[in-house]
Amino acid sequence: xxxxxxxxxxxxxxxxxxxxxxxxxxxxxxxxxxxxxxxxxxxxxxxxxxxxxxxxxxxxxxxxxxxxxxxxxxxxxxxxxxxxxxxxxxxxxxxxxxxxxxxxxxxxxxxxxxxxxxxxxxxxxxxxxxxxxxxxxxxx
Amino acid sequence: xxxxxxxxxxxxxxxxxxxxxxxxxxxxxxxxxxxxxxxxxxxxxxxxxxxxxxxxxxxxxxxxxxxxxxxxxxxxxxxxxxxxxxxxxxxxxxxxxxxxxxxxxxxxxxxxxxxxxxxxxxxxxxxxxxxxxxxxxxxx
Amino acid sequence: xxxxxxxxxxxxxxxxxxxxxxxxxxxxxxxxxxxxxxxxxxxxxxxxxxxxxxxxxxxxxxxxxxxxxxxxxxxxxxxxxxxxxxxxxxxxxxxxxxxxxxxxxxxxxxxxxxxxxxxxxxxxxxxxxxxxxxxxxxxx
Numbered sequence: 001x002x003x004x005x006x007x008x009x010x011x012x013x014x015x016x017x018x019x020x021x022x023x024x025x026x027x028x029x030x031x032x033x034x035x036x037x038x039x040x041x042x043x044x045x046x047x048x049x050x051x052x053x054x055x056x057x058x059x060x061x062x063x064x065x066x067x068x069x070x071x072x073x074x075x076x077x078x079x080x081x082x083x084x085x086x087x088x089x090x091x092x093x094x095x096x097x098x099x100x101x102x103x104x105x106x107x108x109x110x111x112x113x114x115x116x117x118x119x120x121x122x123x124x125x126x127x128x129x130x131x132x133x134x135x136x137x138x139x140x
Numbered sequence: 141x142x143x144x145x146x147x148x149x150x151x152x153x154x155x156x157x158x159x160x161x162x163x164x165x166x167x168x169x170x171x172x173x174x175x176x177x178x179x180x181x182x183x184x185x186x187x188x189x190x191x192x193x194x195x196x197x198x199x200x201x202x203x204x205x206x207x208x209x210x211x212x213x214x215x216x217x218x219x220x221x222x223x224x225x226x227x228x229x230x231x232x233x234x235x236x237x238x239x240x241x242x243x244x245x246x247x248x249x250x251x252x253x254x255x256x257x258x259x260x261x262x263x264x265x266x267x268x269x270x271x272x273x274x275x276x277x278x279x280x
Numbered sequence: 281x282x283x284x285x286x287x288x289x290x291x292x293x294x295x296x297x298x299x300x301x302x303x304x305x306x307x308x309x310x311x312x313x314x315x316x317x318x319x320x321x322x323x324x325x326x327x328x329x330x331x332x333x334x335x336x337x338x339x340x341x342x343x344x345x346x347x348x349x350x351x352x353x354x355x356x357x358x359x360x361x362x363x364x365x366x367x368x369x370x371x372x373x374x375x376x377x378x379x380x381x382x383x384x385x386x387x388x389x390x391x392x393x394x395x396x397x398x399x400x401x402x403x404x405x406x407x408x409x410x411x412x413x414x415x416x417x418x419x420x
Contacts, residue, residue, distance in 0.1 A: 022333035037335035053162035056179035105255035112360045113386035193302035195317035246393035
């Protein structure tokens with residue numbers, strides 16, 4: 001958690017861009033949500049022209065982001081607004097500011113149907129979770 | 141919303157086919173569900189042989205469709221049956237009639253964890269949503 | 281149901297590996313969950329270096345598995361623990377034992393937003409479902 005899948009045109013982002021984007025996303029979950037950094041997985045999905053269609057037309061300047069939140073779920077509208085505003089802010093330099101159209105949605109999936117390195121992740125906010133964050137790796 | 145991901149064998153569909161399929165899907169959400177056309181995103185995911193396996197065997201004549209519904213959720217069995225029957229009808233010329241095996245499933249994800257061009261989409265059926273549909277683009 | 285998407289480095293698994301993995305997964309749902317074998321769809325998603333990022337760093341020895349469960353949902357913690365332990369056990373030879381890092385999560389999506397060959401799958405545990413399992417294909 002979270003799993004980000006970022007669908008882009010081919011060559012939309014350089015390796016340096018990808019590193020920056022992955023770091024910006026990771027930093028949000030680390031500093032704001034207080035998750036272990038290694039929880040944050042980002043997959044860049046480059047797609048050739050005429051692969052992504054929006055409103056019945058080929059959309060070759062469009063970035064579509066799909067996120068699964070597992071470790072933490074929002075519990076009210078204010079939290080959801082806060083989260084989405086924060087994610088939009090970190091994305092802006094890579095979508096809006098570069099002239100891409102973009103869209104994002106998140107799902108929230110069951111925490112207890114999730115394993116990291118075969119281990120059950122510790123409860124949210126627990127001492128064990130803080131230790132995983134400190135170690136930046138899962139330990140039994 | 142909706143996001144369609146269509147996993148197919150390589151070269152299953154030409155660019156013209158993709159345009160027709162994207163248009164058929166968009167038209168359903170436009171005319172029947174009354175969503176703005178630009179809400180409808182379709183990604184064609186072509187996969188080489190021996191990538192997709194069904195029942196333990198390579199499935200090289202198989203189309204697998206995964207849909208996320210965000211803007212509208214069904215509220216009862218009748219709506220779900222109606223939606224699935226309508227989707228099957230629009231897909232039939234591209235799967236059944238071409239000799240492909242196929243399978244589809246939809247998820248329904250939280251509307252308030254969704255942004256388009258950084259904007260919160262207007263409430264379902266609101267005047268603002270109708271305006272977005274009329275403009276075929278999001279406006280603040 | 282289920283739909284498995286296995287994101288791996290390029291060339292992580294040979295065709296024979298893929299066949300074995302698909303068979304191990306299918307066999308679990310067949311023998312333990314008693315689902316028709318053809319319900320089990322596995323898509324191997326090979327990704328080039330610098331596509332998958334974990335904790336802000338390129339993760340080129342990492343396998344990320346995403347599962348949608350549709351036909352059967354868990355109803356309590358014990359079932360979820362049992363399922364995840366069983367899945368980890370069948371995966372171990374292909375991830376842990378080969379030196380890959382790995383992570384898996386499952387979602388549970390609505391059974392009545394799912395169609396196979398255009399047909400509504402029969403109720404869980406019904407005689408019709410047993411027939412589909414026996415035939416290893418959907419019949420009206």
